[in-house]
Amino acid sequence: MDKLRSMETFIAVVESGSFTGAATRLEISAVMVGKYIALLEAQLGTRLLERNTRRQSLTDAGRVYFEEARRVLEQVSIAERSVERLRLAPAGTLRISAPTSFGACVISPLAAGFLQTWPEVRIELDLTNRMVDLVDEGVDLAIRIGDIHQTDVVAKYLCPYRMAICASPDYLARYGTPRTPVDLVDHLCLSHTVWTARNEWKLPGVVGEVRWKRDAILRCNDGHGLRMAAVAGAGLLLQPEVLLAEELANGRLVRVLEGFTPEPRPIHLLWRQDLRPLPKLTQFVEHVLEGTLGLRGK
Structure with missing residues (x-):
């Protein structure tokens, strides 16, 4: 028999003053009350009641x-x-893992809005490009860029991860605007340091894929630093659209080769296959899906 049930029965007997009163309160028979008390006394090795x-x-x-x-x-x-x-209702700590740039530009602002709606929730947002293990690392939700091959998680498509090639108006005035990938031979490029060993732009060309491999005039380990260099006219920059949105909107950077950018990669939300996900997770997933409608609709 369940020990907690035996404890509950014992307390009911004491508070009601009799086995019959306890039976009425617990909606069981007086005989069953006696069995619970006898079991409890046997487990403890002593009498609890003098009768x-x-x-x-x-x-x-x-x-x-x-x-x-x-x-x-x-x-x-x-x-x-x-x-x-x-x-x-949504409450407790929600642990999220997201790619560094996408997480900072998209997920972090969405998290702030979610917390205003659900103040009982606390969010731990880990920005990393490392593939985390949801179970071993206690992560509730992961955002991943690229195809998903795992079968032990729920994967929900979020939006495409689009790239853009851009440069400042000043740079284009000095070097001209490339019309096709072949024109890149006359241009300078900027690169993230993680691309040092594979600094090659693979772009769809007029007659097949064009691979432009050239030593970058400037390498940097920070995307914001690269954008500022591009704004200052240092060269052409290939980056995710979400990182370039502000500079493209205010004209500090201009798109080029719009018909020749790399194919977008899918972004997914991943979570464990729990039978009943908690509201803190389901509501946040819904919030992120709604908040990225503009990214899906382009």
């Missing part, structure tokens, strides 16, 4: 056990209410 034909009273052990058991059941009740609260 005769007219009344029952607590033994010394019974008085001590009654106070402690009542505290235990109160803590169990608090724990159950806490879990129920998590299941009824």
